[in-house]
Amino acid sequence: MNTLLAALGLAVLLFGGWGIGYLLIPGEKPISTMAVHAWLLGAIVVTITLGFFGTILSGRGLLALVAVACIIPGFAALRKIPRRGMFAFEWPRPAGWLEWTLLAVILCQCAVLLRYAWTTAIGWDGLVVWEIKARIAAYNGGSLPVDYFTDPTRSWSHPDYPLMLPLLETWIYMWMGQSSQFLVRIIYPVFYFAALLLLYSGAAEISGKRWVGLLAASLLFFVSLLATGQSNVFTGYADFPLAVLYLAAVASFIRYTRDPANSRAVLFAIYAGAMPWMKREGAILWLCFILVAGVELIGQRKIRVALLAVVPGLITIAGWKIAQFSVRAIPNHDFLPATAANVAAHLNRVGPILRAVIVELSSINDWSILWAVFPIALVLLAAKGRRTLSLQLGALVFMPLVLYASVYILSSWNPYQTHIDCSLPRLVSHLSLVALLTFAIALPDTGQ
Amino acid sequence: MVSISNTAFGFWFLTDSQPETGRIYACTRTCLGAHSIGIIDFAHFHPSDRNVNSARSHNSHRWRILQPLLAVAMVAAFVVCGLHGLKKARSHRTDGIGVLNSTDSFLLQALRVNGGAEKILSAISDLPPLQPLAIIAPKDNIFGPILLPTIGSITWPHQVYLIQAANPDVSKSLDTLRNDHFAAALVYDLAPPVPDSGNRRVGALTIVRVSK
Numbered sequence: 001m002n003t004l005l006a007a008l009g010l011a012v013l014l015f016g017g018w019g020i021g022y023l024l025i026p027g028e029k030p031i032s033t034m035a036v037h038a039w040l041l042g043a044i045v046v047t048i049t050l051g052f053f054g055t056i057l058s059g060r061g062l063l064a065l066v067a068v069a070c071i072i073p074g075f076a077a078l079r080k081i082p083r084r085g086m087f088a089f090e091w092p093r094p095a096g097w098l099e100w101t102l103l104a105v106i107l108c109q110c111a112v113l114l115r116y117a118w119t120t121a122i123g124w125d126g127l128v129v130w131e132i133k134a135r136i137a138a139y140n141g142g143s144l145p146v147d148y149f150t151d152p153t154r155s156w157s158h159p160d161y162p163l164m165l166p167l168l169e170t171w172i173y174m175w176m177g178q179s180s181q182f183l184v185r186i187i188y189p190v191f192y193f194a195a196l197l198l199l200y201s202g203a204a205e206i207s208g209k210r211w212v213g214l215l216a217a218s219l220l221f222f223v224s225l226l227a228t229g230q231s232n233v234f235t236g237y238a239d240f241p242l243a244v245l246y247l248a249a250v251a252s253f254i255r256y257t258r259d260p261a262n263s264r265a266v267l268f269a270i271y272a273g274a275m276p277w278m279k280r281e282g283a284i285l286w287l288c289f290i291l292v293a294g295v296e297l298i299g300q301r302k303i304r305v306a307l308l309a310v311v312p313g314l315i316t317i318a319g320w321k322i323a324q325f326s327v328r329a330i331p332n333h334d335f336l337p338a339t340a341a342n343v344a345a346h347l348n349r350v351g352p353i354l355r356a357v358i359v360e361l362s363s364i365n366d367w368s369i370l371w372a373v374f375p376i377a378l379v380l381l382a383a384k385g386r387r388t389l390s391l392q393l394g395a396l397v398f399m400p401l402v403l404y405a406s407v408y409i410l411s412s413w414n415p416y417q418t419h420i421d422c423s424l425p426r427l428v429s430h431l432s433l434v435a436l437l438t439f440a441i442a443l444p445d446t447g448q
Numbered sequence: 449m450v451s452i453s454n455t456a457f458g459f460w461f462l463t464d465s466q467p468e469t470g471r472i473y474a475c476t477r478t479c480l481g482a483h484s485i486g487i488i489d490f491a492h493f494h495p496s497d498r499n500v501n502s503a504r505s506h507n508s509h510r511w512r513i514l515q516p517l518l519a520v521a522m523v524a525a526f527v528v529c530g531l532h533g534l535k536k537a538r539s540h541r542t543d544g545i546g547v548l549n550s551t552d553s554f555l556l557q558a559l560r561v562n563g564g565a566e567k568i569l570s571a572i573s574d575l576p577p578l579q580p581l582a583i584i585a586p587k588d589n590i591f592g593p594i595l596l597p598t599i600g601s602i603t604w605p606h607q608v609y610l611i612q613a614a615n616p617d618v619s620k621s622l623d624t625l626r627n628d629h630f631a632a633a634l635v636y637d638l639a640p641p642v643p644d645s646g647n648r649r650v651g652a653l654t655i656v657r658v659s660k
Contacts, residue, residue: 122550128597131550136604145605153580153607156597181550215523222530229533236550368530373522443522444515 002176006183009175010190016070017042019077024263026080030092032197037267039194040248044274045069047167051323054143062142063174092210102214106196109221116227117189117234122181126236132157134169135179142174149329160329162320164278165238188234195220195233195244195433202251203440205258206389216440223432225366231426238279239426245275246285247433250396253293254389265305268293273312276320280332281404285430286313288399292392334419336410346409349416353408356420357401366425367432374435377442384442393438397431404428554598558591558636561651565602571648571655572603572632579631579659580607584621586637587612595636606631613638626658633658 021028021037028034049066057065094100122131132154137144144166149159168187173179196217204213221227226240233240252268272289275282290310297306336342361371374397381390404427413419555564572581581603585592592612600608611621616639625633635654648655 121553124554127550127554128601132597132601132604135601139604147605151607153609154600154604157601219523219526219530222527222534224530224533224536227534364529365533365536368526368533369522370526373526376522439522439526444519 002178002180002183005175005177006172006180006186009172010186012067012070013042013046013171014038015042015074016045016072019070019073019075020045021267022077023073023080024266025261030201032092032201036194036197036201036248039190040245040271040274042070043164043168044270044277045073046171047164047277050142050167050170051163054137058141058143066171094214095210098211099214102211102218105218106214106221109218110193110196113192113221113227113234114189117185120185120232120234122185123231123235123237125231127181128156129158129161130165130236130238131169131181131184133161133163133166134173134184137166137170138173138179142170146327149324149327152330155330158332160280160324160332161238162277162279162282164274165236165241185234185236188236188240191241191244192220192233195240195247198244198247198251199433199437199440202247202254202437206254206437206441212440212443215443216437219436219440220433222368223366223370223436224368225425225429226432229366229425231429237426239429242275242278242282242285243430243433245271245278245282246289246430247437249275249289250393250434251437253289253296257296257389260300260302262305262308265297265309269309269312272309273314273316276313276316281427281430283313283317284403285400286317288396288403291399292395296388296392333412335407336412338410342410349409349411352417353405353420356417356424357405360424360428363425367428370432370435370439371428373439377435377439380444381438381442390442393434397435397438400431401428551598551602554594555651558595558598559651559653564650564653567650568599568634568653568655569602571650572606575606575631575657576659577605579629580609581632581634582609582611582621582625582630583634583636584611584613584618584638586616587614589637592636595634599634622656622658629659631659632656 015038017040018034018038020041021034024037028037046066046069049069050062053065054062094103133144133148136148144163148154151159169184172184172187176183199216199220200213202213203216204210207213225231226233226243231237231239249268249271252264252271256264256268272286272293275286275289290313293309294306297303297309336346361367378390378394381387381393404424408416408420408424411419549563549565551565552563555568556562561567575581581599583592583595583599585595589612592610596608596610613621618633618635618638622633633656635656637652646657
């Protein structure tokens with residue numbers, strides 16, 4: 001029964017997300033992109049509605065309100081669909097031995113990973129940083145009580161961290177009427193599936209070849225940190241979902257540059273704006289993304305679109321800051337205040353940090369050869385005549401990487417190397433899906 | 449740049465005798481049998497594009513052969529190295545298959561008991577929720593710091609403190625907790641306090657009610 005209720009909660013979420021996606025881009029037909037919009041937009045709507053209205057409502061009232069917020073756009077989209085076109089999604093049918101083989105490989109990988117996900121426990125941070133919030137919110141009728149944010153005995157659970165993932169878990173718990181660390185894991189394979197579809201649709205569209213899309217999707221399995229590593233997709237960490245949002249924003253942005261419709265700009269602005277709602281590092285990703293998108297849009301003299309793209313992220317960052325301030329959330333003490341004196345005093349860390357980054361990027365156990373081939377992919381992409389795309393993708397990976405590495409200069413951990421060891425692989429994972437997409441679309445044309 | 453469309457319809461030749469600069473308006477076409485006429489979409493023809501000599505075409509031919517080899521080599525290396533990493537799966541596994549609680553899989557290591565989360569919750573269910581709990585663990589025991597967030601993540605709204613005791617005799621600590629209005633002490637891996645019918649055991653954890 002609980003499984004059915006959890007599935008019903010997910011179905012309502014997907015219906016709402018699909019409706020919003022369809023209303024934004026009515027002409028979008030491929031089932032792969034529609035499914036991704038359904039999941040990501042649904043998750044964004046549900047968590048923001050839960051977070052916002054959870055301050056005034058709780059229990060069944062809150063559940064009903066959020067469900068209505070999903071059902072209204074879903075039905076609005078259904079009404080907009082021409083009767084004959086109701087089920088006119090594009091179901092891509094593989095053509096040729098290569099596409100069939102790659103599809104079979106992906107299906108086998110999914111089967112292996114589903115078996116693996118079944119027996120993978122929620123990891124340490126997944127449990128004591130993210131799931132705890134969902135559990136407490138579910139206990140409290142769907143929203144986190146103010147006492148939690150100020151509870152000094154639970155400061156280890158980082159009360160100041162954003163709530164997208166915990167509230168997504170809360171949504172499942174609310175439908176079940178209880179918390180279950182077993183059933184809540186249903187959402188993580190969905191994020192993996194979303195990543196597969198994003199890689200497939202992004203690579204296929206940019207390269208113009210479907211087998212490149214299938215190849216990109218099949219290679220995800222071989223990035224072992226994401227599939228089976230310590231903080232893999234199934235362990236309940238927010239890093240993989242953040243990477244999926246980043247990839248969605250980047251893929252939507254590339255799509256916009258090829259088909260500049262304002263609704264596509266809204267889409268990448270929403271995905272980028274949701275990143276700081278998923279994890280604090282999302283603000284860094286958002287900043288880098290907005291810089292790259294802004295340069296492109298201003299270059300095209302689309303100042304209004306550029307300003308529009310900034311709005312969702314600003315609302316998210318400012319809204320969460322105001323919420324934290326109003327509940328007096330216990331601040332995080334992982335970093336020293338960013339003063340010139342502190343930076344100057346810890347500049348001697350630059351060498352070891354750089355060394356740690358190089359060691360991490362060259363870890364075959366974590367990344368296969370992803371980071372070794374990424375610069376080659378950028379060069380190959382430029383050689384294919386896609387210099388702008390190559391520069392943009394390079395900036396979208398290297399800028400956040402430099403910023404991520406730089407923050408360790410102000411780490412308050414003692415020794416700070418422990419901080420690097422604990423978090424650097426996960427930070428790098430945020431960029432890995434975009435790097436994988438780059439690798440796939442830059443592959444030399446084999447002429448299939 | 450010259451872009452060619454509809455090449456499937458016929459054969460097209462761009463020769464060195466093309467105009468010096470600007471647009472190209474015609475080129476030699478060989479069209480056999482029933483093949484339709486292709487369309488060449490002329491764009492700007494940069495003067496540097498004219499230097500198409502045999503050496504370059506030889507290189508481009510070689511590159512065309514190398515391309516698939518490079519692609520296959522990179523993907524194969526990616527897959528082989530990825531498989532190497534996959535073998536070293538490091539995530540925490542649950543025991544067996546079924547309805548499993550992830551907190552249990554962590555508690556199992558410390559308490560050496562299955563279903564620890566449910567048992568702890570059941571043991572503290574009748575305690576006043578607004579009174580805090582204290583975990584008392586031996587000072588140098590590595591599981592002490594792990595128990596705090598593990599138990600703290602399931603026992604809301606109780607506040608949960610960790611006391612790392614240097615002395616195996618916990619009776620003094622219990623007196624202090626009683627005076628500070630704690631609900632219960634969760635004594636871990638230490639000599640059990642004076643037997644009391646109210647105490648409950650969950651593996652290596654003894655839950656001692658201290659609230660009056």
